[in-house]
Amino acid sequence: DQALFYIQRPARSTSEIVWKILKESGKRPGHKAALGLLAGIISDTGRFKRASPEAFAAASELLAAGGFDYEEALEALSLPPDLSQRIAVLKAASRSRFERQGDWLVAWTTVNSFEGSACMALKEMGADVALVAGMHGGKVRISGRSSREAARRGLNLAEVLSRTAKEFGGEGGGHRSAAAMEAAGDPAAILDACRKKVASSLLWEPEL
Incomplete structure (x- = not known):
């Protein structure tokens, strides 16, 4: 009875959905959380090759919310495999x-x-x-x-x-x-x- 359902139209990445939920609930992510969400968008969209206007908008908002630049997000995805x-x-x-x-x-x-x-x-x-x-x-x-x-x-x-x-x-x-x-x-x-x-x-x- 206490289950929470969230219906979202198709998005290019899960991070976009999470970011929208955070915004609607009035939550502001910290630096690491925003960086992780942006890294998810970059990864899921193939570095924006499959991005939608909504994905670009979410990326811009996360850059502002996290207080970092795009280069830092790319570096987070560039760690060498173990x-x-x-x-x-x-x-x-x-x-x-x-x-x-x-x-x-x-x-x-x-x-x-x-x-x-x-x-x-x-x-x-x-x-x-x-x-x-x-x-x-x-x-x-x-x-x-x-x-x-x-x-x-x-x-x-x-x-x-x-x-x-x-x-x-x-x-x-x-x-x-x-x-x-x-x-x-x-x-x-x-x-x-x-x-x-x-x-x-x-x-x-x-x-x-």
């Missing part, structure tokens, strides 16, 4: 597989941790779409990343991973080009289901 993260990414790359779907390259792999970092690495290596699976607490967690061109072509990773998660009794979501899901089951089977949906979306031709 050794365990680098090892996980290299292992993911070494065991990765890929296939060509038309003019698109789809890569997938498994790791024990750092799925998001492994996704970004595969994308930077040339994949248009990267899918990485890992096990966490008995559940399969899959992260997905795609190029902006693939998203423009019609691929929506949030929809792909959300649909797959429901098929396996889990949950998923995110953005068109960056999403994640978690469900119970066989990692290979869930990863394969995601891969097939990605392929179908990339090869779909709209009716003229």
